[in-house]
Amino acid sequence: MNTPRFDELIHAPTRLSLVAFLAATGWADFKVLRDSIGLSDSALSKQLTTLEDAGYIEIRKTFVGKRPRTSARLTTNGRTALDRHALALQEIITGAGSSMLPANPTTQQP
Amino acid sequence: MNTPRFDELIHAPTRLSLVAFLAATGWADFKVLRDSIGLSDSALSKQLTTLEDAGYIEIRKTFVGKRPRTSARLTTNGRTALDRHALALQEIITGAGSSMLPANPTTQQP
DNA sequence: ACAATACTTTCCTATCAGGAAAGTAACGGG
DNA sequence: CCCGTTACTTTCCTGATAGGAAAGTATTGT
Numbered sequence: 551m552n553t554p555r556f557d558e559l560i561h562a563p564t565r566l567s568l569v570a571f572l573a574a575t576g577w578a579d580f581k582v583l584r585d586s587i588g589l590s591d592s593a594l595s596k597q598l599t600t601l602e603d604a605g606y607i608e609i610r611k612t613f614v615g616k617r618p619r620t621s622a623r624l625t626t627n628g629r630t631a632l633d634r635h636a637l638a639l640q641e642i643i644t645g646a647g648s649s650m651l652p653a654n655p656t657t658q659q660p
Numbered sequence: 661m662n663t664p665r666f667d668e669l670i671h672a673p674t675r676l677s678l679v680a681f682l683a684a685t686g687w688a689d690f691k692v693l694r695d696s697i698g699l700s701d702s703a704l705s706k707q708l709t710t711l712e713d714a715g716y717i718e719i720r721k722t723f724v725g726k727r728p729r730t731s732a733r734l735t736t737n738g739r740t741a742l743d744r745h746a747l748a749l750q751e752i753i754t755g756a757g758s759s760m761l762p763a764n765p766t767t768q769q770p
Numbered sequence: 771a772c773a774a775t776a777c778t779t780t781c782c783t784a785t786c787a788g789g790a791a792a793g794t795a796a797c798g799g800g
Numbered sequence: 801c802c803c804g805t806t807a808c809t810t811t812c813c814t815g816a817t818a819g820g821a822a823a824g825t826a827t828t829g830t
Contacts, residue, residue, distance in 0.1 A: 580807075580808070581807090591808065591809085592806080592808090592809075592810080592811095594808095595808065595809055595826085596809085596810090599809085611808095617807075618806085618807060619807085619808065620807075620808065659826075
């Protein structure tokens, strides 16, 4: 089963956008990612490396004609991590994450 | 209508937990929040102040017998912000946030 | 008088994130 | 052949933030 799991690496806004974007698009080019997410070259490069190191994305370097092109896509692990993170968010937000909540002692008696 | 709006203040993991917890419980005591979220007194105190300054929670100080008790609950604004943030997350994750996506040019031609 | 409760504030550290700029490598002119 | 451009990557630096520890405040209980 796909148990919910909050993933801090994915949770960070820019990486969440990146991963979600890749989940929707498959292979995406460096420039497309950069412009869609609105990052500088350096910032994107670093985030891609972070996600690759985590095993969440795969990076492909090809040549289009004689010019290099860098693309990325989610790995299976990345897809799973995103799915599980989404479930974790759902539980937190809907309060279904009652596992972390007490029965209902939100006010204490002295 | 409740338009989606990504809220960085709410997105931070601990504050997301706090706000979601309050959304589910109404008034909650300082200690309950501290233990549920798993923060130190100081860290919780600061996050509550941050959320109060943002107008997302209301803080009530009462006395139970002779001992002070601090409780918090979501304000209407806080509830709205959480709802809108949840919608924003949904859009990002489901890729429904297509507003930010190009038609489908995820790979470019030279 | 002193410890304890219930926080709040201050101090300090560790952790990013992101932009700018420099570095790398391969072309493509002039 | 030297220079500028493309396509990134790496280094450098800054600014923002989070969180614990410790000290501060106020009041109560022994």
